[in-house]
Amino acid sequence: MPAPSIAITALDPTSFAEATGRLAEILRACVHEGASVGFVLPFDVGEARAYWRDKVAPAHAAGSRLVLIASLDDDIAGTAQLDLDSMPSKRHHAEVSKVLVDPRLRRAGIARALMAEIERRAEAAGRWLLSLDTAGDAAEALYRSLGYELAGVIPSYARDAFEDRYEATRLMYKDLRRS
Ligand SMILES: CC(C)(COP(=O)(O)OP(=O)(O)OC[C@H]1O[C@@H](n2cnc3c(N)ncnc32)[C@H](O)[C@@H]1OP(=O)(O)O)[C@@H](O)C(=O)NCCC(=O)NCCS
Numbered sequence: 001m002p003a004p005s006i007a008i009t010a011l012d013p014t015s016f017a018e019a020t021g022r023l024a025e026i027l028r029a030c031v032h033e034g035a036s037v038g039f040v041l042p043f044d045v046g047e048a049r050a051y052w053r054d055k056v057a058p059a060h061a062a063g064s065r066l067v068l069i070a071s072l073d074d075d076i077a078g079t080a081q082l083d084l085d086s087m088p089s090k091r092h093h094a095e096v097s098k099v100l101v102d103p104r105l106r107r108a109g110i111a112r113a114l115m116a117e118i119e120r121r122a123e124a125a126g127r128w129l130l131s132l133d134t135a136g137d138a139a140e141a142l143y144r145s146l147g148y149e150l151a152g153v154i155p156s157y158a159r160d161a162f163e164d165r166y167e168a169t170r171l172m173y174k175d176l177r178r179s
Contacts, residue, residue: 003108004072004073005072006070006071006072006077006108006109006110006113007070007071007072008068008069008070008071008113008114008116008117009068009069009071010066010067010068010117010121011060011067011068011069013060013061016057016060016061016067017057019069019076020049020052020053020057021049022075022076023048023052023069023076023079024045024048024049024051024052025045025048026076026077026078026079026100026101026102027039027048027051027052027098027100028043028044028045028048029102029103030100030101030103031043031048031161032161033103034161034162035100035136035161036134036135036136036158036160036161036167036169037098037100038158039051039161040159040160040161040162041161041162043161056081059083059085063084064083064084064085065081065082065083065084065085066081066082066084066118066121067079067080067081068080068081068082068114068117068118068121070101070110070113070114072105072108072110077101077102077105077110078099078100078101078102078105078110078111078114079098079099079100079114080096080097080098080099080100080111080114080115080117080118081096081097081098081099082094082095082096082097082118082121082122082127082130083095083096083097084125084127091126091127092126092127092128092129093127093129093130093131094122094125094127094129094130095130095131095132096115096118096130096131096132097132099111099114099115099139099142101114106138111142112142112145112146115142115143115146118130119146119174119176119179122176123176127176128175128176128177129173129174129175129176130148130173130174130176131151131171131172131173132148132171132172132173133154133157133169133170133171133172134169134170134172135157135158135167135168135169135170140170140172143172143174144172146174147174147179148172148173148174149172149173149174150170150171150172151171151172151173152170152171153168153169153170153171154168154169154171155168156168157169
């Protein structure tokens with residue numbers, strides 16, 4: 001059987017509302033398998049939905065946040081965001097966040113496909129400097145494989161999802177003019 005192809009699309013307000021349930025499931029699953037993406041346990045799908053509805057939807061509706069989804073056979077398998085809300089001196093900059101892939105569908109190139117589209121759209125919008133922060137080894141490996149460089153490490157940046165301890169975050173960046 002041929003491998004399913006990955007389709008990357010940007011959500012509009014209507015498709016955003018339709019996708020919220022599945023995006024909440026993916027976020028919940030990522031947090032429960034230990035991803036450091038801003039949440040701590042207990043974390044249920046209601047809290048995950050509230051994140052998409054209250055934190056992401058307003059910025060998305062205002063046009064300052066790009067939200068991409070990756071679909072496999074019409075089912076959402078992953079997502080990524082690009083925050084375009086920058087001050088006038090940083091209009092060449094945008095921040096990548098919440099690159100999340102369904103834990104059952106890892107290492108199939110979904111995050112790589114999402115990041116390729118994030119970069120394509122960032123460049124098209126004149127945002128040639130991308131930055132992000134990440135705590136996970138898989139995520140760091142992903143970003144390094146795509147040419148992101150480590151700018152530095154902030155110790156004790158975020159609480160671990162499971163335990164009462166604090167984890168470092170790694171600040172990374174990529175200058176798209178060089179790629
Ligand atoms: C990090 C994450 C997004 C990667 O998603 P993915 O779809 O599995 O990644 P891809 O299949 O596109 O991998 C692309 C490349 O990244 C690197 N990579 C990805 N996962 C890796 C892992 N677990 N270990 C080592 N390298 C890894 C590899 O170089 C890989 O290429 P290869 O498979 O040809 O070796 C996914 O593990 C995830 O959702 N993690 C939880 C959420 C998170 O931490 N997000 C990032 C913070 S914003």
